[in-house]
Amino acid sequence: MNASNPAPGSESAPRVTVVVLTRNHVRQTVDTVARLLALAECPDVIVADNGSTDSTVGLIAALFPQVRIVQALRDRGLAGFNRAMLLARTDYVACCDDSTWFVPGALARAITLLDANRDVAVLNARVVGDDEREIHPACLMLNATSPDTEHHVESPAGPALASYMAGACVLRASVFRALGGYDERLSHGGAETLAALDVLAAGHRIVYCEQALAHRDPLYRWFTRAQQCALARNAAWVAWMRLPVRDALGATGRALAVFARQRSLGPAGFALLRGAFWTLRRRHVVPPHVVQLTRQVRRAERHVRAGIPAMAEKYDRSGQRAW
Structure with a gap:
């Protein structure tokens, strides 16, 4: 594990940590980490590796010594986020996979919104492809099925959601830790649904934030x-x-x-x-x-x-x- 980030409390300490979940995608991971480190928000970056057998861990360590790396011995799915989230030293944690990255300014806007809305625990980002006019269908579905959208309610924080996309969100770290992280038995589908229900049951809100823009390549994923x-x-x-x-x-x-x-x-x-x-x-x-x-x-x-x-x-x- 590597660490060479500013100490909490210093003027240059980042407000947000980005956790990148990866497994055997060395090229995409290098590209994503490079994009994140170039952001003006200067986030801490943690790579959560789910048991890669390629050169991902060694190359990230060599190219980006300021990035912390959390290694698992096997593919833990979404549960791979858990240990990295515990290591984050910031109030907010943005989560993505190795093919998703936040655009310049997106994290700053997310921080501003979370600072102003203490009851919001999760922001779901708007995910687009190379053409920013093409939005991920899961985002379209989340926005279209929000009760706020249905009833034409305008909330400063964004439309209320009952779930979120675990690989394109910004979380309030303290809330996630209080829940105990993602359930490993559901980590390949359903873990974030359970987490969302527990977040809502605890009195927090989940919202869709169009201003928090993330790119994904490729935009779609097909299932067996x-x-x-x-x-x-x-x-x-x-x-x-x-x-x-x-x-x-x-x-x-x-x-x-x-x-x-x-x-x-x-x-x-x-x-x-x-x-x-x-x-x-x-x-x-x-x-x-x-x-x-x-x-x-x-x-x-x-x-x-x-x-x-x-x-x-x-x-x-x-x-x-x-x-």
């Missing part, structure tokens, strides 16, 4: 049959852990429908059932206002998918919850 089944299974597990029985049964039905479409009803259904005891032991239903928010978002998602099938398909295949 097994990954789509895992996403649906984990969504059902999260529902059983945090939502009323009605909602959990709905999530289970949607998972079974995905399993059937992917011709994996038997194996995936057994995996879902096998985790039932684990999820029920951790069951703690969130407050009614959080349940209501999730139901509003679910209804809005159905309308969006029915009205804009092309965007809905991209959302399904690119994966908001498995960024």
Whole structure:
């Protein structure tokens, strides 16, 4: 691990740390880290390596000695963020993967917004491709299904969300640490959904911030049959852990429908059932206002998918919850 950053409390101490999650993407990681270190906000940068077997760790250490590196022995998915978040010395932590970077000024705007809105714990960035007019479909879906957007509510902090993209967000570090980080069993899909429900249950807000702009290359990510089944299974597990029985049964039905479409009803259904005891032991239903928010978002998602099938398909295949 490398460290040569200003001490907290000094005039030049950064306000935000950027954690870059990577695994075996040396070229993209080098490019992303270089872009982040060139930002005027001068963020601390931590690379969270999920068990890379290529030259990622050695090359980052050689090229960027000021960057701290946190190494895992295997692919821990989103849980790879956890240890890096504990090492961050700033109030705010921006999270991205090795193909995503924040544009100049985006982190400064996020800091200003978080400073002014103490109840906001998570800002979801607007993610675009090379052409800034092409927005990530998960961002479009988040914005379109926000209850604030539906009811034409204008909030200075941005539209309220019930979830967020773990690989394109700015977090209040103290809130994330209080939650205990991302659950490793859900770390390849669903961990940020569980975290979002716990953030909201604790009385914080999650908002979509168009001013916090991030680029991603490539813009879309396609999932295998097994990954789509895992996403649906984990969504059902999260529902059983945090939502009323009605909602959990709905999530289970949607998972079974995905399993059937992917011709994996038997194996995936057994995996879902096998985790039932684990999820029920951790069951703690969130407050009614959080349940209501999730139901509003679910209804809005159905309308969006029915009205804009092309965007809905991209959302399904690119994966908001498995960024």
